[in-house]
Amino acid sequence: MKVDLSLAIGGFQGGGIESAGQIALRAFVLKGYEVFGSREFHSNIIGAHSYYHIRVGGKALRLPLDALIALDAESIFTHLQSLSKEALLICDQYSLTTKASEIPSMSKALKRRIEQNYGDLSLNKILTDQELKIVALPMRDLLKELSHERSMISVSKALNVMGISAGLYLLGLNKETIKKAIEGQFSNPGINLKAMEIAIEKVKDLERKELPDGKKEDKLILSGNEAVAMAKISSGLDFLSFYPITPATDETLFIEKSGKIITVQAEDEISAIGMALGASLAGLRASTSTSGPGFSLMNEMVSFAVQAEIPIVITLWMRSSPSTGIATRTSQQDLLHAIFSGHGDTPKVVIASGDHSEAIEDTARAFELAEKFQIPVIHLLDKFIASAITTVDKNAFRTLPKRDFSENSDGYLRYKITEDGISPFLPIGRATMIVSSLEHDEYGSATEDPVDREKMILKRIKKLEKASEVLSEESYSVYGDHEPEITIVSFGSTKNAIMEAIEELKIPIKFVQLRILSPFPDLSKELVGKVLVIESNAGQLSFLLKVHCRVDGTAKKLNARPIYVDEVVKAIKAFMNGEKEVIMSEGV
Amino acid sequence: MKERKCANCNNWSPHNLYSFVGYCYEKKKLSFSEYFCELFIELELEEEFYWCGTCRSIIESEEVKEHISKRHRISRRAFMDPDYREEIYEG
Amino acid sequence: MKGFDYKTDAWIQWCPGCGNYGILTALRNAIAEVEIDPKKLVIVSGIGCSSRIVYYIRGSNVHTIHGRAIPVASGIKLANPDLMVIVAGGDGDLLGIGAGHFVALGRRNIDLKVLIHDNAVYGLTKGQAGPTLPSAVKLRAMNYPNSHEALNPLLLAFASGYTFIARAFAYHVKPLKDLIKEVLMHRGSAVIDILQPCVTYNDLMTRDWFEKRIYYLDSLPNESELLQKMKEVDRIPLGVFYKIEKETFDQKINSIMGRKNKGVRNV
Structure with missing residues (x-):
């Protein structure tokens, strides 16, 4: 039997959705299934609707949902039309008396659509005509039971565990698997396990079908941000500068936390890429990460990196644009922006990854190409990959050799004309040279001579032609x-x-x-x-x-x-x- | 005189997301909105800001009367889980 | 070594009489006296007349883009702390378009030496008002009198956290050389605001105008007189205004990371 499930866990931003989602993912992985979890949330710190959409048995998202675990009324209203006809709906009994008009955090647009479809009715009334399998838990009573047993302080992490435990149990996972998943999630899981017991006790007599064991594999469970961060570390990244921006920051903070890599929070994205270019000039493997608005600021530096021939990897996590757009939602709107970035004839490589595994592969490839051709490489990813969580092979990560600086420093020419356009690279501090944003001769001295100019522009274009040859087999x-x-x-x-x-x-x-x-x-x-x-x-x-x-x-x-x-x-x-x-x- | 229960007590703050539960700053523990105890003090309307549980928002003192007239749930402040930051996404 | 040893064969493109000549000579001589290996000398500039200096001193130099010398220089210094990294740029480059980076460098105290070629005009684009041009002044190429107030580079540097702040005059080559030598020995973010005439566009702040106003501080001003000295405009004090020792950014980063610098070394 192929297990194929699509479920969502919804609630308040800050209300335990993240840990509930991770418990669910971990439980299905423990059971031996392929999982893919997508996180959708508002640009808000606390209280707006957020949810985790989990696919079991595949690497892409499917609708309609087979199950919804709703920690609040807004989640039910939001996902009502995404539920399959006989979907399992686990919710708080008390939220069923709520009308959409009574939910302050819900958008006016959604309220309007709900009223058009159903009228301004409470969920109880809206749900009467549906064939859903509704399991309405008395959350308040369950929480009381828990608080009698243990002194408790985190309400959200009790209610979310109750919801997710009941949900996973009714979807066919056994108590032992759920328990292990919870133990893996919290450092001190005592109270959470008690919450699980109480919730499962409440639903244990309901109809359920035990899921069979899947194929157990020893894999990593990673978000896209984490996958790229680990790939950068594995590739031998030395230097990372960044300016905080969604959805790139989680990648940089993961790298900073590793403690092995010089990580600098710059004053803006111009400085972020500028510092990375400086470090690269000094011989380090350097990178910066950003999203569309930040990449806009980096544009002039992209042109500088092309002209001055400085290797750099820019990880561009696309989000919904134009302008600030919807900062926490996905899109692929920076494709042309990336390809045509930088003023002038600016040959560069743009790589796009389709999923976590490709993102890992492409991270190492981006460094190789940037350093071999001394050009900017833009690695295109998006918010969907950034925050989605899935399993990845443990040995997907490649290590790269250190950058090669074997050229003789006597009579060194930074922009030496060669057959393939690639001039041997020596870092700043190893030879006298000039690295220049002005058009330059082979040494790097400024020149406006038409013959020199033509030679240099053709040299830079030749590098991309060479890259094109190298890449032809691997371009798609x-x-x-x-x-x-x-x-x-x-x-x-x-x-x-x-x-x-x-x-x-x-x-x-x-x-x-x-x-x-x-x-x-x-x-x-x-x-x-x-x-x-x-x-x-x-x-x-x-x-x-x-x-x-x-x-x-x-x-x-x-x-x-x-x-x-x-x-x-x-x-x-x-x-x-x-x-x-x-x-x-x-x-x- | 308001009913003597946590929800109407000056010492009590509802959870910012789940209003049926909250925190008692006198007893320093969680309790449920319908509980009551000997330490009950009626809500004193002397502050500059309040929490409206119905609107899930901070309101100013001038707005309090209007919210009360609409039977909104007013308290001195909201209680938040101490570890809520772990559940928040960048954005 | 002598200053001459650091000369390059590039033809110098500055106007005759430009203050940049004084700065170039002073910098070259200071570097020679401190005996910096040209390979380890890194001058990083932005865009403007003064930024051309990277072509006139033998080093391992970088000519970046307008306003952005400080970020690139910061990356170089953090990657390889063994290098002597100097930032050169005009007041427009460092205090106009690049002002955010100028402030951030002070906050970080990275060991970079910033030389502001301060002539109060945008020379290459033909004489628009620079950030340090006094209000209501109309220079020869401007359509109207300046409607901006002048920025005081010393006060900005002080507020930003620079650990070495000085002012000099471009034509006083020997004192300038000595000051640059002192700044090269300092560890941390250092700035010298070097006043210089622009013979072509600044017809107010001429050599003569400066020479009537400048005077040298007798000693490092104490805390109570520091801001007063920095603010003086009728007479213009020169010399070191402020100097302290503080942990640098790369020292901090490396102690956070719990390891030694891992830059490229062993040249």
Whole structure:
């Protein structure tokens, strides 16, 4: 029996959703299942609705939900329409008397939609007509029972454990597995285990089906931020400078915490990249991480890094833009921004990763390319990957050798003209030289001479041509059928949803997943049949593909939510029925 | 005179997210909104700011009357879990 | 070594009479007297007339972009604390577009020596008002009198936390050289505000104008007179205003990380 579940745990931001989600993930991993957990939350410190969407038995998100564990009324209202017909709903008995209009943290827009659909009724009334399996726990009474047994101070971490324990138990996990997951979550789990006991006792007589054991593997459970941080550490990162920004900061703080790497919080993103470039010039392996707004500030430095030929890896965690947009939600809106960043002719490499494993692989590759070609490499990721948690192979991480500085320092020329355009690199402090943002001669002295200028610009372009040759085989992955009716082209975090959609549709579809977006690979031989681009922006990859090749239709995700398998299935069907533009609108 | 229970007591603050439970600053422990004890003191309206549990928001003293007239749950402050920071996402 | 040994073969592009010549000579001679290995001498500049200095002194130098010399220099120094890292730039570069970095450097106390080539105008772009130009002054290339107040670099440096703050005059080459030598020996964020005329665009603050106003401090001002001395405008005091020893940023970072510097060394 293949276990395939989609569940959500919802509640207040700051109200224990994170630990409940992690307990659930850990429990399913202990049971031996593939898991993928996505965290959705408001840009708010405390009190707004946040939730954990967990897929068991796959690496992409699916809707509708088979189960919802709602720690408050807002969670039920928010996810009501995402529930399958007979979904399991675990909630607080007392929240069922609530009307949407009574919830201060709920957005006006959602209140309006709920009123249009159901009227301003309490949940009790709205839910009467539904076929859901509702388990309404008397949370207040359960909490009283717990407080009689133990003196307790963290309310949220008692209620969330009760909710999640009851939920996991009814979904078919045994008490022992749930217990282990809770023990793994808290350093002092006594009271939490008691909360679990009380909750399971309350639901133990309800109908449930025990889940079979899956395949147990010894894997790491990581967020995308953590995966990239660990990959940077493993790659031998020496220096990281950053300015706090969502959703990049968790990566940098993880690296800072390791205590092995010089980590500097700069005064702004200009300084963050400037310091990293300085450290790189001095011979260290250096990087900075940011998101769209911060990368905007870094633009002039990207151009400087190209001109002065300084290796640098910029990890760009895309979020919902333009401007501040929706800071805690996902998108792929910085593709063109990354490719065309920096004023002037600025050859650079842009890499995009489709999931956690690829992000780990690409982190090491980004350093190799940056240092080999002495260029900026922009590693494109997004908030969806940043905060999603999944399992990763323990030996996915690569180590890289130290940077090579074997060139003789006598008569050293920083910008020596060579056949492949690559001049041997010596760090500042090893030879006299000038590293320059002005157009320069081979030594680095400023020049406005037309012949020197032409030579230097061609040298920099030649490096990218060389990179293009090296990368040609690895610029994209091809999945699915090789004689298809349609070819889907995409990049980044849409990958797993598309793969699963193709599997489900059982029609010949080819999927070209771009890994390198600059230099843009030659796809002319790969595009067979009608071409559908799928992306989480208003058509940026479509634009590139039109310039380089051809496109017949685009499926876009614009609502700042992650992409779901089911909406991809629908989009492909719509495209096959002749629709040129499909908007995918799933997610809450 | 208000009913003598924690929810109406000057010593008690409801949890910011779950209003049925709260913290007693006299007894230094959690209790539930409908409990009562010998230390009950009626809410004194002398502060500059209050917590409205119905609106889940801090309100100013000038707004208190209006909230009370709408039967909102007013208390001196809100109680937050000591470890709530562990559950918050960057953003 | 002599100052001459640090000369490069680049043709110097500054206008005849420019204060930058005085600074160049003083800096070269100071470096020579301290005997810094040219490979370990790192001058980092931004953009502007003065930032061209990286081409005129033999070192392992970096010409960055407008306003951003301090971040790049900070990265270099943190990566390799063995290097002597000097930041050179104009008042527009360091106190206008780069003011945020100037303040942050003071807060960090990274061992960088900042030389402000302070002529109160944007020379390369032909004479717009710089951050240190007094209010209501109309220089020859300006359309209207200056509507901004002048920034006081010494007060800003003091408020930011610089551990060495001095002022000099570009044409007094020998005292300037001695001051630069002193600053090279200091450990921490240091700044010298070097007053210089712009012969082409600043027709108010000429060499003569400065020479009528400047005088040298007898000694390091004490706490009660420090701010008063920094604020003086009718007469302009020169010399060291403030100097203290404090733990530097790289020392702090390394003690937090519980390890020695791991920069690239053993040149």
